[in-house]
Amino acid sequence: YLHVALLFWQQVILCHCTLDDLRVDGRSCEDYRYVEVETDVVSNTSGSARVKLGHTDILVGIKAEIGRPKLDRPNKGCLEFFVDCSANATPEFEGRGGEELGTEIANALYRVYDNERSVDLKSLCITPMEHCWILYTDVLLLQCDGNLFDAISLAIKAALLTPSKIPKVQMMEDEEGTTEIELSDDPFDCVRLNTENVPCIVTLCKIGQRHVVDATLQEKACSVASLLVSVTSKGTITCVRKIGGGSLDPESIYEMIETGKRVGKALHAPLQDILNKEESLGKSREKVGFIG
Amino acid sequence: MAGIELLSDQGYRVDGRKPNELRKIQARMGVFSQADGSAYIEQGNTKALAVVYGPHEIRGSRSKSQHDRAIINCQYSMATFSTGERKRRPHGDRKSSEMTLHLKQTFEAAILTQLYPRSQIDIYVQILQADGGNYSACVNAATLAVVDAGIPLRDYVCACSAGFVEDTPLVDLSHLEESAGGTQLSLAVLPKAEHLALIEMDSRLHQDHLESMMDAATQACKDLYAVLDRVVRDHLQEVTTSIGE
Amino acid sequence: MAADLRLPAPRKRSTDLPKEQGKHLVAPGDVITTDSGFMRGHGTYMDDEKLVASVAGVVERVNKLICVRPLKTRFNGEVGDVVVGRITEVQQKRWKVETNSRLDSVLLLSSVNLPGGELRRRSSEDELAMREYLQEGDLISAEVQSVFADGALSLHTRSLKYGKLGQGVLVQVSPSLIKRRKTHFHNLTCGASIILGNNGYVWIYPTPTEQNEEAGGFVTNTEPVPLSDREVISRLRNCILALSMHKMLLYDTSILYSYESAFHHQIKDILKPEIMEEIIEETRRRILEQEG
Numbered sequence: 001y002l003h004v005a006l007l008f009w010q011q012v013i014l015c016h017c018t019l020d021d022l023r024v025d026g027r028s029c030e031d032y033r034y035v036e037v038e039t040d041v042v043s044n045t046s047g048s049a050r051v052k053l054g055h056t057d058i059l060v061g062i063k064a065e066i067g068r069p070k071l072d073r074p075n076k077g078c079l080e081f082f083v084d085c086s087a088n089a090t091p092e093f094e095g096r097g098g099e100e101l102g103t104e105i106a107n108a109l110y111r112v113y114d115n116e117r118s119v120d121l122k123s124l125c126i127t128p129m130e131h132c133w134i135l136y137t138d139v140l141l142l143q144c145d146g147n148l149f150d151a152i153s154l155a156i157k158a159a160l161l162t163p164s165k166i167p168k169v170q171m172m173e174d175e176e177g178t179t180e181i182e183l184s185d186d187p188f189d190c191v192r193l194n195t196e197n198v199p200c201i202v203t204l205c206k207i208g209q210r211h212v213v214d215a216t217l218q219e220k221a222c223s224v225a226s227l228l229v230s231v232t233s234k235g236t237i238t239c240v241r242k243i244g245g246g247s248l249d250p251e252s253i254y255e256m257i258e259t260g261k262r263v264g265k266a267l268h269a270p271l272q273d274i275l276n277k278e279e280s281l282g283k284s285r286e287k288v289g290f291i292g
Numbered sequence: 293m294a295g296i297e298l299l300s301d302q303g304y305r306v307d308g309r310k311p312n313e314l315r316k317i318q319a320r321m322g323v324f325s326q327a328d329g330s331a332y333i334e335q336g337n338t339k340a341l342a343v344v345y346g347p348h349e350i351r352g353s354r355s356k357s358q359h360d361r362a363i364i365n366c367q368y369s370m371a372t373f374s375t376g377e378r379k380r381r382p383h384g385d386r387k388s389s390e391m392t393l394h395l396k397q398t399f400e401a402a403i404l405t406q407l408y409p410r411s412q413i414d415i416y417v418q419i420l421q422a423d424g425g426n427y428s429a430c431v432n433a434a435t436l437a438v439v440d441a442g443i444p445l446r447d448y449v450c451a452c453s454a455g456f457v458e459d460t461p462l463v464d465l466s467h468l469e470e471s472a473g474g475t476q477l478s479l480a481v482l483p484k485a486e487h488l489a490l491i492e493m494d495s496r497l498h499q500d501h502l503e504s505m506m507d508a509a510t511q512a513c514k515d516l517y518a519v520l521d522r523v524v525r526d527h528l529q530e531v532t533t534s535i536g537e
Numbered sequence: 538m539a540a541d542l543r544l545p546a547p548r549k550r551s552t553d554l555p556k557e558q559g560k561h562l563v564a565p566g567d568v569i570t571t572d573s574g575f576m577r578g579h580g581t582y583m584d585d586e587k588l589v590a591s592v593a594g595v596v597e598r599v600n601k602l603i604c605v606r607p608l609k610t611r612f613n614g615e616v617g618d619v620v621v622g623r624i625t626e627v628q629q630k631r632w633k634v635e636t637n638s639r640l641d642s643v644l645l646l647s648s649v650n651l652p653g654g655e656l657r658r659r660s661s662e663d664e665l666a667m668r669e670y671l672q673e674g675d676l677i678s679a680e681v682q683s684v685f686a687d688g689a690l691s692l693h694t695r696s697l698k699y700g701k702l703g704q705g706v707l708v709q710v711s712p713s714l715i716k717r718r719k720t721h722f723h724n725l726t727c728g729a730s731i732i733l734g735n736n737g738y739v740w741i742y743p744t745p746t747e748q749n750e751e752a753g754g755f756v757t758n759t760e761p762v763p764l765s766d767r768e769v770i771s772r773l774r775n776c777i778l779a780l781s782m783h784k785m786l787l788y789d790t791s792i793l794y795s796y797e798s799a800f801h802h803q804i805k806d807i808l809k810p811e812i813m814e815e816i817i818e819e820t821r822r823r824i825l826e827q828e829g
Contacts, residue, residue: 016761017771024706026771026804034541034809042421043337045373052545055325059420061373084382087367087416088324091345094367094416095384138372140382140418142341143326154542263540270542278544290323290332290341292548325782328611347611347639359687362639404582404591409687411639439565442610444580444591447566484566524564524593531608532560532595534784535714 014222015208023212023219030263032214037154037274039162041289046135046166049158050289054216055145057089060137060155064166066181067134069125076116077124077132081109083139083152090144098141104243105139105148112199112230112239113137113156120194126169131181133166133191146217149228149243153201154271160198161275166191199230199238200271202264204256206248211256213263224248227256231264233272298457298469306468307336312508314452314464314515315425319433319523321440329441333433336466337423342433344441347411362408366395368430370419376467382418391427394490398431398451398480401489404444413443424467425453431480431490432520439524449489450516451480454509456501461508477505481513546810561596563605569596570603579613580605612637612712612736614690618681619721621707621734622692624671630664632671634679637712637736640689644671648682648693650700676702678732678740698722702732704762705742706774710781712737716788723789727796728769733787739777741770772799775807776816783817790827795820 014024021028036052045061052058070078083105085098092098113119124133137159139152167183167190174180205215205223215223225246230239240257242248248256278285299305309315315336324330329344350357357363368391369383383392399415415438417430431451438445454477455462455469462469470476475497480490497505563569567590569581577583580592581603590596594607614620614636625641626633632644651663651670671677678699679692694700712735715721721733724744732740743766762770776795780787798819799807806812 017767020764020767022764022767022771022804024771024774025808026775026806028805031805032540034543036545037542038545042339042371042373044376044421048373057324059371061371063373063378065378082372084369084372086369086382086418087414088327088341088343088418090326091351091414091416094365094414136372136378138378140371140373140420143324145326267540267542270540274542274544286547288545288547290339291318291320291334292323292545322609329609349639349641408639439593440609442592442594442607444582445565446582446591448564482566521564525562528562528564528593528608531784532562535608535786 014219018207018210018212025216027214029210029212030259032150033216035151035154037158037271038288039158039275039278041287045159047159047162049155049162051151051155051158053145053147053151053154053214055143056147056151057141057143058148058151058155059140059142060152060159061140062156062159063136063138064133065136066126066131066169069129069132073121075125075128076121077134078121079110079114079119079135079137081106081113081137081139083109083141085141088143089141093141102141105152108149108201108228108241108243109137109139109152109156111241112153112201115238117238118197118199118230118232119160120197123191123194126181127171127179130179131171135160144217146220147203147214149201149203150214153199153230154267157195157198157200157271158275160193161195161272162279166193197232197234197236199232199236200264200267201228201230202260202267203228203243204260206246206252206256211252211259213259227253227260229257229260229264231261231267233265233268235261235265237261296468296472298455298472298474299460299462303460305462307466311460311462312511314512314519315466317516317519319436319520321436321523321527327437327441329437329439329443331433331436331440333429333436335425335429335432335464337421338419338425338429339421340417340419340426340429340433342415342417342430342437344413344415344434344437344443346413346441347408347443348413350410350412356412357410360409361405362403362411362413364396364400364403364405364413364415366392366399366415366417368392368395368417368427370422370426374419374422376422391430394427394492395430395434398449398489399434399438401487402435402445402447402449402482403438404446407444422467424465424470427478428452428464428480432516436520436523440527447482447484447487448517448520449480450483450513450520451478451490452509452512452516453478454505454512456497456505459501461501461505463508463512475505477509479506479509479513481510481517483514483517486510541809562594563590563596564593565591569605574601576602578602578604580607606713609711609713611639614638614642614681614684614736616681616683618735619678619732620681620690620692620736621676621678621702621732621738621740622736624673624675624677627668627672630667632667634677634692636690636692636734637709637738638688638690640687642681642690642692643685644677644679644692644694648691648695650695650697671701676707676740678702678734702740703742705740706770708739708741708774708777708781710737710739710777710787714781714784714787715739716786716791718788725773725789725793725796727773727793728766729773731773731789731792739787741773741777743770768804772796772804772807775799775804779807779813779816780820782813785817785820791820791824794823798823
């Protein structure tokens with residue numbers, strides 16, 4: 001997507017760097033750049049989060065709406081994904097320029113999240129066959145500096161984890177037998193999603209003979225191919241996908257999955273920690289948002 | 293007007309403001325590092341982002357290129373989660389194309405485009421949270437972003453909306469006031485010269501009231517100008533201090 | 538461990554610095570003077586005999602000329618400026634070069650030294666072989682030779698210090714942060730060299746051992762750069778980023794001071810906000826001391 005024409009020798013230096021486990025910014029191959037996470041950044045949503053990873057800047061808003069369960073899973077709710085690669089990130093995304101990338105990311109997100117193993121979809125069902133919660137998960141890309149998938153997954157998990165404002169509902173039946181949905185009036189009376197198994201995505205970029213996590217745009221430009229691994233807090237792998245062009249040999253895929261599993265598992269605890277910290281601060285938390 | 297009383301007997305609006313009072317404004321310049329200029333603004337609960345790329349070589353077909361000035365290219369979009377009811381797409385609908393055109397015209401009036409022949413300036417605005425006055429918030433954010441990008445402007449562009457309830461003009465309408473369905477006026481003003489870069493009014497209004505409504509909206513734009521100017525000067529002070537020398 | 542997640546810290550305003558008093562700061566629309574004896578420079582326009590600012594920045598007076606220098610802008614090249622740029626297009630008898638200007642710059646075939654002697658005539662073979670010297674994506678250092686009427690820059694590399702760049706790392710900062718000096722090429726004592734392009738592109742590379750005069754700047758060293766040199770380059774890169782994030786002027790001394798202040802930190806830690814602040818404070822203090 002982002003056109004980064006790289007000088008060939010810059011690539012050489014980058015590849016040499018990964019050999020010695022010293023990347024251009026001083027990180028080792030398994031290091032992330034530091035990540036900033038903030039939740040509840042926009043109202044009008046049931047949950048929202050902003051994640052900054054290097055210059056990559058992601059805003060996720062989740063809206064819960066009542067809809068009809070899908071035919072193939074009548075007793076479950078579902079998640080819908082939309083990724084807006086906005087012109088804010090780069091003029092190339094203007095108009096329909098970001099659609100292709102947006103669709104690619106959204107498709108991957110469906111694979112990773114919209115299933116029973118990752119999210120407790122049953123709890124989103126209100127009445128089988130008739131009503132369920134649909135969580136519209138909208139991702140807004142504000143700046144790209146590589147590693148979009150990992151940043152987006154952190155933001156989604158954070159947005160799901162925060163006390164989602166999905167109100168409790170009751171089904172009322174009147175004399176004529178038609179049902180009506182009644183939302184709970186109490187704003188604090190809401191469903192909190194079980195997010196124990198919500199995975200995080202780790203993207204591994206193969207550069208030269210090695211692979212790195214959290215590749216910057218420059219590193220991505222000289223990588224052969226990338227592998228996306230989604231890992232739960234217990235270290236279970238829920239999804240593996242090769243992304244982008246290029247090909248990988250089986251040997252390095254195994255190695256990359258191993259790394260992904262190790263790194264991905266370790267992402268969950270710190271995320272949970274800071275979200276707990278954020279929640280414990282409650283109202284006293286100084287909102288940073290874009291004002292800073 | 294059914295249901296809600298937009299102006300109480302004591303002369304206060306639903307959110308406790310006086311008729312000519314703006315909502316609380318917070319803004320910041322330079323929120324993104326990759327763009328040439330950027331800004332963020334909150335007007336009450338309306339939140340908007342603006343970024344500027346350029347001036348740069350014309351992208352795509354060179355036939356758009358103007359030999360004597362820069363072309364201004366805009367896009368208005370709204371995050372799908374920005375509204376009460378989810379939007380299906382962030383841009384490309386009729387409403388946002390209209391806003392895009394407005395924005396382009398507004399800034400063509402303000403930017404000294406003749407200084408940059410054959411080049412292009414991109415202004416992209418994004419509503420993150422919509423609570424009335426979306427267009428105004430975008431114009432104001434875009435002004436700050438253009439200033440941040442160091443692009444020469446004749447003057448600031450300040451935009452504000454106004455409504456008319458019970459013979460009183462209300463300025464800077466919230467979503468609640470907008471959706472009540474009264475007359476609405478949108479103004480974009482170059483405040484120093486008091487030139488209007490945009491004026492738009494929908495639904496009808498007695499001609500006698502037009503002047504008072506225009507006056508109120510213009511005054512609101514000037515109040516807004518004072519706020520934006522403060523933001524620019526604080527930023528200026530902060531950065532020059534930091535650069536030193 | 539690999540990931541460092543945190544809540545965003547509220548932005549610190551640099552109130553501890555002494556307020557800048559002596560400078561004339563203006564915003565667009567401000568009247569600078571009504572005296573008609575002045576000449577209108579960049580960042581100003583005339584409105585009924587009044588000289589008005591069109592950008593936000595610092596007023597500069599040189600004799601009768603009044604300019605306003607904005608805080609941040611695209612590169613406004615002047616004859617003699619050193620630039621680092623990227624080749625975007627090979628055309629007939631000229632290359633197009635991206636230099637962070639408002640229009641692409643031009644490097645004429647007649648403005649480069651070709652291998653085999655400085656004063657060789659340009660033949661049609663040279664024209665066909667242009668892509669062998671410089672192709673799309675290559676980085677070059679060059680000097681501004683002239684400015685076209687529409688503001689586009691014409692570059693030349695007719696000196697041994699200019700030409701194609703080899704192995705190294707590019708950092709992009711705002712052009713206004715590059716301090717104008719007699720030379721923009723530095724062999725730093727810490728063991729690497731830098732080119733501080735006036736256009737805000739900074740090139741960091743291993744200090745060359747010898748200059749090959751015959752090559753005319755078109756042959757590049759392909760030997761792997763030793764780890765020790767790469768450490769220096771990475772550290773310098775992060776320091777330059779830190780200086781630019783804190784809006785400090787870049788020149789040999791400020792870079793060297795920040796490098797020394799960062800020396801006892803791990804390279805990757807330099808970009809963490811709290812460590813960056815510490816380094817910047819130390820650098821500021823040393824610059825003030827040196828200036829007396």
